[in-house]
Amino acid sequence: MKKLLLVFVGLLCSLVISAQTNFQELSLEKAREQARAENKPIFLDCYTSWCGPCKMMANDVFTLEAAGNYFNKNFVCVKIDMEKGEGPAIGKQYEVDAYPTFLIINADGKLMHKLVGAMPLEELIENVECGLKANSIAEYEALYQAGKLDKTEQMAYWRLLSISGEVVKAQNVGDDLWRKLSEKDKLNSIYWPLLRSRATTIEGEEMKFVCANREYFEKEVGKEEVGKLIYNSFITELNMMIVYQLPAKKYEKVPVIKALLETNDVPRKEALLKITELAEARANYDEKSYLDILDANLDIWNDSEKRTVFEAAKLFISLANGKEQTRRLGEIALRAHETVKDEVVKEGIIKIGLTSRRMSGNDGVYWEDLGSLKEVLDRASLEGRYVFLYFHNDGQTSKLINEKLFSSKEVGDYLNKFFVNYKIHVGEGEGANIARRYGVIVPNMVVVLDKYGAVRHRVSNLMQGDFIKHVNETFDDNKAVGVLEMRYNMGDRSPEFMLKYLMALGKLSSPRTSLVAVELFALLDDEQRTSPEFWVLYHPQFSMITSDMKNYLLSNIQKFREKLGAEKVDKLVGFQINSDLNQVLYNAKARTSVEDIDRMIRFIKQSKLQDSEQLICLANVVKLFKNKVCSVKEYKKASKGMKPEEIPFADLYANILAMEPGRTEEWNAWGKEIVDSLTDPKYIQWYKQFLQL
Structure with missing residues (x-):
């Protein structure tokens, strides 16, 4: 019984494969083998993952039984995302x-043939066969340049260029x-594809030629083809x-188009007439009328027309920047x-709906009210x-x-436009688990996910620095921490990359900063260590x-000093020494x-640092403290x-008086002397509060 079941499952799997195009998961090298x-x-x-026509081909064309029968029989079929793995190469x-x-x-x-763009299965197979049977583009080009192609051969050459995506050459x-x-040639159905490619505007000579000979063409190539x-x-x-706000003169054609539609x-016809009404609303910058027409005629337009009118609405309403009309869209x-059958079109209209809803709320960030992170990722x-x-x-x-x-408008408009925004409370529901998953130790942290x-x-x-600028680094592969982190984990240790990664980690005060800083320093040779490019390593944030x-x-x-200038170097060295000395005062360990x-002190004197006097004084003060002097x-x-x-x-005040509280009076007296010598109001106010004067 078990054997029979296995045989049945095997037969079922083979039937499924033969019923659609069998794209195998192979590298190009394995596919060639x-x-x-x-x-x-x-x-x-x-x-690509974001390409709508690609999805249409995958869902509606290559799943057809006729597609499987043709492509599986004649080819080793492979599909590759052009943005991943070997795709870019x-x-x-x-x-x-x-x-x-x-x-x-x-x-x-060797490339035998190339086709560009989505198309119905019948056209795809026809174009594949056309390319495989014809001469190569290079052979045609040589004959064309030598003037050795007759009109029929030149037509074949034009068609091959067109389906191969050679747009400019095909046009010429x-x-x-x-x-x-x-005139007689133009009536020949052999040249219909060329005529069809040129008859793109209502008032063009080619379209007038088609309309003047409509009955003839309907007999030659079919009524449906001419109507299309x-x-x-x-x-x-x-x-x-x-879609576009054209010059006023262009919109003067709308009544002409309307008349042509009504009389031909x-x-x-009805769907096109309603789109002329949208064009009139667009010409008059009338967002309300546009949305009224859109809302009232959803049942008239087909899926393709809905995609057009909604994409146009998205652009038009966004220009107006009015929250009420955005919400209504x-x-x-x-x-x-819900009335759309085409999945690609449906997806596009849902995106417009969700984005418009997000952008139409009150000023500030629109937080998605979804039940789980999985739902957020699906969105x-x-x-x-x-x-x-x-x-x-x-x-x-x-x-x-x-x-x-x-709550600010600027931040809200930015985040609502580019992100799906979601709050996670680290102490409620799945919050703690999600925080652990993404290495969030403390709250008030943002993690951007793909x-x-x-x-x-x-x-x-x-709340520090330019928030929008920091978030905008998400879109820069050289600054987005997650992208850099992945490269680091995959073994990239080039100094240039490590520097980018270190700078990104430094902004986050990440525990990994120390590891990367030490690792980068060890990678560098002397020439690199003294170069301006890696100067940042010596900032106390890293050098400590x-x-x-x-x-x-x-x-x-x-x-x-020779490479970067004495002023820049001495400033950082002084800052480093200052940090080291102050560390003694506020860090008991x-x-x-x-x-x-x-x-x-010897180094400061020998190096003749700028602000040497200040640094030596500070060093002597810290030395007294280290020797437990309290006077x-x-x-x-x-x-x-x-x-x-x-x-x-x-x-000094806090540390010394902790050791000898009896010296409070003399230290307060010195504090008052310092206050009297200050000129900056902020310092004066701070000292008075500190000394309770």
């Missing part, structure tokens, strides 16, 4: 710059051929009028998508957006961020991680000894050359 073994060429579908090799593109390649990797060859054709051409000329013209036999779109996948994931709690900082940042749930970027310290970087800076100060301080008299003497605001009075 199979093509050689089976003595077949390769049919390669070049697609293949695209470059075979000059793929539009999607979908279909390549027919032999077992040696087509123009040349059209000039050669007599006439319809396309109207929809193309109207599409331009509703044009397919889908969202409502109409979310209602209209992001549908809309082709990233997820802006904000981790928060009930603390004061979270409330401040909501009030000051996420539609698969992978980290694209991280942003912390939300390990003494190696700080010691290298101090040991090679002259080299750095600081390991700096009196001997270390003496070495610093104000000694500290006043040591700090005599310092600017009043540079004296580390507060740290």
Whole structure:
């Protein structure tokens, strides 16, 4: 019984494969090996994840039984995403710059034929056969340049160029051929594809020729074919009028188009007449009338027309920037998508509906009211957006961020336009698990996810700096932390990359910063270590991680001065020494000894640093503290050359009085002297509050 069941399942699987095109998951090299073994060429579908026509071909064409019968029998079928894996290299090799593109390649990797664009199965097979039977483009081109192609052969050459995506060449060859054709030739059905490609505007000479000979062409190529051409000329013209705000003179044609529609036999006349009304509303900048017409005629338009009118509405209403009309467009779109059968069109209209709803709320960020992160990711996948994931709690900082940042119009307009926004409370529901999954240790952190749930970027310290600028790094592969993190985990250790990664981590105060800084420093040679490119490594943020970087800076100060300038180098070295000395005052575990301080003083004197006097004074003050001196008299003497605001009075005051509270009066007296010598109102106010004066 079990054997019979296995046989049945096997037969069922083989029937499913034969019923549709069997695209195998093979690299191009493996596909070539199979093509050689089976003595077949390769049919390669070049697609991208965001390409609507690619999805249409995948869902509606290659799933047909007739497609499976043809392509499985004659080709090794492979499909490759042009933005992943070997896709970009293949695209470059075979000059793929539009999607979908279909390549027919032999077992040696030579391109035999190329087709560009989505098309019905019958047309696709016809074009594949046309390319395989004809001469190559190169052979045709040589004969054409030598003037050895007759009109029929030139027609074949034009057609091959057209289906191969050679737009400019096809246009030139087509123009040349059209000039050669007599009136009688133009009536010949052989040249109908060329005539059809040129008859694109209502008032063009080619369309007038078609209309003047309509009955003849309907007999030659079919009534439906001629009707489709006439319809396309109207929809193309109207599409331009509703999508773009054209010069007023262009809209003067609307009554003419309306009259032509009313007085001629044009397919889908009623639908086209309603689109002329949309064109009139567009010409008059009348958003309300446009939406009234859109709302009232959803049942009249087919799926393709709905895609056109909604895409036009999205652009038109966004220009007006009115929240009421944007909200109404969202409502109409979310209602209209239920009447659409084409999945690609349906998806596009849903996107317009969701985005319009998001953009039409009150000022501030629109947070999705969804039940789980999975639903959020599904929404992001549908809309082709990233997820802006904000981790928060009930603390004061979270409330401040909501009030000051996420409630602002500028931030709201930006995030609503580019992201699906979702809040996660780290202490409720799935919040704790999601925070752990994405390495969020503290709240008030943003993690940007791609539609698969992978980290694209991280942003912390939300109230510091230019928030929108920091979030906008999501779209830059050289700054998005998640992208850099993935490259690091995959083994990229080039110094240039490591520097980008270090800078990104530094903004986040990430624990990984120290590891990457030490690793990068170890990778560099002496030339790189003293170059301006890696100068940032010596900032105390990084150099305090390990003494190696700080010691290298101090040991090679002259080299750095020669390459970067004495002022820049001395400023950072002074900042570094200042940081090291102050560390002794406010960090009880600081390991700096009196001997270390003496070495610093010698270094300052020998190097003749700018602000040497200030640094030496500070070093002597810290040395007194290290020797547990508590007398104000000694500290006043040591700090005599310092600017009043540079004296580390507060740290000394707190530490010394903790050791000897009986000295409070003399230290308060010195504090009052410092206040009297200050000029900056901010410092004066701070000191008075500190000393309770």
